Amino acid sequence: MFLRAINTEGISKTKEYIAEKMLAIIDEVGAQNVVQVITDNAANCRAAGIIVEQKHPHIFWTPCVVHTLNLALKNICASREIEDVLYTEFQWISEVIGDASMIKNFIMNHSMRLSMFNEQSNLKFLAIADTRFASAIVMLKRFIAIKDALSVMVVSEKWSAYREDNPRQAQFVKEKIVNDMWWDKVRYFLSFTEPIYTMIRAADTDKACLHLIYEMWDTMIEKVKSVIYRHEMKETHEESIFYSAVHDILVSRWTKSNTPFHCLAHSLNPKYYTDAWINEVPNRQAPHNDEEISEMRNTCFRRYFSGEELKKVKLQYANFSLFGNGFNSFDSLEDRSYMEPKMWWGIHGHSAPELKKLALKLLGQPTSSSCAERNWSTYGLIHSSLRNRKSDEYRCGPSAMWDVGADTFEADFEGGADFLEQADLSLDEPELEERLFEDLEALGLTEDAE
Template structure:
């Protein structure tokens, strides 16, 4: 009895599923191009008539699609009334370019200079043009250009040296046909990978003789996915080992240590001298775990990241940081200056007409710098210094005050700030004493070893900072004496 009930329920459930599929199939888009005549037993089958060729068929939606889309693999004749898509002629400088395969009349065309004046006639029909086969060249250029347009390729592809070299090689091979879809994604891809690995082998051999450092860094790709990069580097050059998508994973010290240890095993722990990471707590813990497993490998903090943290602490000091009261008191005005610069930049960028006035007076653009970029505040200050004259010309222009549509009060405040010489003096002062740190970051943010130069730069930085502080204190003393004399 129980078995009979289960069989009945399964049968009813199967019938319900069939009805659901049939109702969904009836709403498929190609049904509107046929006339349904009679519902047939067995799912979504119909007796239907094509609206174009008026021929009657029987079958499901797949046969309708085959008949209209001309697949020809489902045992049903394709529709002969549907015209195939017509190719658009390629552009040409000859008179054939005015002819068209479209249905509307194109007999009239505006005369061009070459047709109206025989003396100025130039094109592919001249003897010189025929000698150099200019018409074929023009058609080939049109095909290549259309490949870019129809595939959405970036025009920067044309700057790739392999782009031009491929066509030069193809022109010397009669009857050459470029590789297809499957060849590019299978055989040729594997061949290129083996070729790259062969050329990287001398670099790998240098690891045994000179040692190697494993460098790690976290970044984000254009789709905002967190990528964890692992690079092997020595004086012979860097080599990317892995780029791992860590989306959905918690970046703990154990997780980072596991990824780095896998690369150490790939390189050979006897060849690894050090592991270079940034100063985040999880990276410090990962370095400790790696040193515990391999006592001969030690962790080195990244020089660029360390100096960037120091520069960030100067430009954006936090009172909550331990033992940071003195730094906060001495550098809080730099944070206020950075906020003013960001406020001016955002006001111009967020108001269309103000941005138009800015482009009229400044050749350089306002930078939108990510907070993760090294020395982002200093980079913004340097750009403001370069466009100082343009900004001042912009705000003293009558057009700046005549425009009354967007935040007139803020526009007036921006004008006052840009014309304030104290604002520019403070900006110049910050650039003067942060220049040594910025120079170290620029020089060390490369693929070459630069740790041995840090000590020389450190001595130079201390001297420059002392000089900058002395000049500032002297200037303040002079201003104080002048104010006292005026009183």
């Protein structure tokens, strides 16, 4: 639910200012109705979150997981320390991204070259802001999708005819596009970052996934390792300098963003105590056997409860984690593996009312603040000179009245809106985008039709 927007233009965003605004909203909706405050990872936001926690110990500040993952990608894509081992290992990535940006700009900034490209491809180049999450991945994914069109374009007679304005750059572009080794680097980069990108997409919603984040991080890191080791043709026990560099970045970012709140939510997922889940991955532990998770979980319990109530909740958790009294029925054990955690607690949590109440709160929590940020992008698409309410495009056509869809990972594919948002669609759904552009051309609504 969107509650309020505040214009902070010209105001210094100090920790005190941010905390003041947060606390005012918390008081308005009632502190008892607030479970967590999610912000990006900026120092002032972190400090503001601590102020909120000091006033309301039961409210946790949590950093946005999507921002955290994006910072990790930035470290991989643009290492700045020339003397550092990271720069040595990741330099080729910066070069590939730089080459792709140069190729895109060279074609898009010349009307004739852009026209030549459009003749070969139904997909368009993407103008992606650097501030967008995973911008390098999105750009290179599009390059793979339009590879054939680029290859045909640079070997055509027209390309040779219209290269006179900058023959050196034209030759550079052609050499890269016809170079199989360059494309191999692009594919390798996309391959080992795909688990990171997939996690960004899964977390970048207002869907409840806080209880999944701990596992998602571990699984994502293992998948990255698998891709890199397979590419380098190494056994898992061998050392990979490149993977070590990637691993250090990912673990560092996760360590900085991991909070007791994540650990408590992880601990309340009944699936994570089943033999099937534990045996799925070597050396995996149930939450109550993990020292770090247990310490952080107990920290949370002490913030939520005290005295006799704390003792009662600890006993309830012990029964829950050890399949004790109230949690040892056949149905309870069977349902842990496949039932949604929130539903499981609703059915089987009656013997632990205090823990059940806490579980139902945490298992319904998102983990990203970026879903709130889309209020601004959606507003900008609707209320702008491009979407004037008096224009014909607003009153008719495929985006009439602009039906905005639900903000979930599956929304575009489960009928979340009558029409897909073109701004989101063009990021990584080329097949759907191609069909959309064909429909627009049939209606005479594309730039070429003008």
